[in-house]
Amino acid sequence: MISFGSKLSRFAALVVSIAGAGCIKAPPIAVVDSRTAIEVQASGEYPDLEFQSADATLQPGPSPVSGKDIVSKAGLSAAGTDLDLFELSRSDAQFIDAMLLIGCLGEGEDGLLKYTPDRCDQNVEVSELLRVASRNNLHRRQVWEYLASRRPGQSVAAARDAWRSVHLEQARCGAWIE
Template identity: 35%
Template structure:
């Protein structure tokens, strides 16, 4: 009986002496936290592959123009006369009627598209034709100074410039022709 009492007493007293071990926190995520946060290994691999694959850099039409590359026109100029094309350039302010009677490229003010290489060549042809016209006028009226002939021609021509066309005033400022 004595053993029994000792055992009973040991069984009752022993749990009071037993304590739980200290909890140690480890600086590592649990499996559940790792699943919730996701893995970036596949994203890192895709990013590394994309860095190795050369792709073209997207450029705006303005950046292409600065590089000297003319974008292809979206609509062909079929059925339009050179005068129609010049009127369109004047309305879009890509070209202006200068006070000296020549067309002037005003690309920085150009709106709704850009000038193509065909447009630039057309402006050069028109200016060359105007100079030839003034030389012919000078040969027909040799007593009149060329500057006077040119100013008279320019005054008459300015009346026929398309409404809203970009024109240079006598003081050198640019504006739209009012109709």
């Protein structure tokens, strides 16, 4: 026969073991990669090279462009490439002079460049022509304002007229002048 004390001790042992089992747990398992550098490279991973290539893409600098690339990207013909490249590199002043000579632009009475479509018989891109002419007209207005500010009491219109008289002496022969 089992005594009451032994039943109690068994019950206490059971309660303690159940309660203790809830507090005890296994530590988390951490898997550590222990591959060597050679194993990493053999598997096709090159972290140092990946970082170097990422850094190289972030460094600004000119990219090498060959003459053939320039010709192909600009849509130039193979014949006369040097002349075509020169055409692309002309300054606004040279472009304006050419447009004045062929009659697409003219000098207005107000000192500004005017687009003259009735005289322009050339195949000219009008948007480029107007962009260059308006930028040049802005520069002319700025010059007139500067000249007027240098002489107290002189108006912008008087500075414009003085500038225009000197400018027309240097105008290209054959240019349209209003």
